[in-house]
Amino acid sequence: MGCCCCCASGKDRVLPVPEPDQSEYEQFQKLLSEDVGPGGAHGWQIKQDWAKDYKQHFKMRICLRNHESGNPNKLLRADGKYQGVSPEDFLGFLLNPENLPGLKEWIDVETLPEGYIKYCRVKAPCMTARDHCWKYTIDRREDGSIFVCIRTTEHSACPEKPGIIRAYYYNSSLFKMSDTEEGVMEMTEFIFQDLKGGLPPSLLNAALPAGTMETNKKEMKLLLSKKPAA
Secondary structure (H helix, E strand, C coil), rough: CCCCCCCCCCCCCCCCCCCCCCCHHHHHHHCCCCCCCCCCCCEEEEEECCCCCCEEEEEEEEEEEECCCCCCCCCEEEEEECCCCCHHHHHHHHCCCCCCCCEEEEEEEEECEEEEEEEEEEECCCCCEEEEEEEEEEEEEECCEEEEEECCCCCCCCCCCCEEEEEEEEEEEEEEEECCCCCCCCEEEEEEECCCCCCCHHHHHHHHHHHHHHHHHHHHHHHHHHHCCC
């Protein structure tokens, strides 16, 4: 993305908070139960539907809806099918995203009973640097699936720094091997982010579907490159 004028600040936008009486997995299941079909009660809009065939060994459906907090950034749902990879492959990438665009700093802050605290700083061309303090919640389910939630948090080792914008990020994902397609992993993820600063949410919302596809394309290329040759 090119330069943009900071004509409005996102500092005071309402940000989501975890439900105090629900686990991250329960909140994910609540989102998963929402109907994404036309005319559904929650207002999901399918921005990219399932492709007929696999391309680059994956295919996806991407949907957006308004966020219940009133924040103008959209909530994204992505459903994907991936050939030749496993839930552990995707978990490994989330814990150490080797090709994260603009990555300048990555720190493993703390190991938790069910996850981690991690800090990262990123810098895109012509934009103010952003940083993140993330809490990872990891749940290896009895059926072999893996649930992962990444949510912005606060930590004494990750204070906000002058000249860097502390962004907000939420990603909850479930990875499991398909019951109907051999060698295929299935994923559903929900993503909500607010990069703050003067970036217009309308532009970011418009870029989400294509950006999600491109991110998954790069991720699959990286993961498959690590697999032994057949």
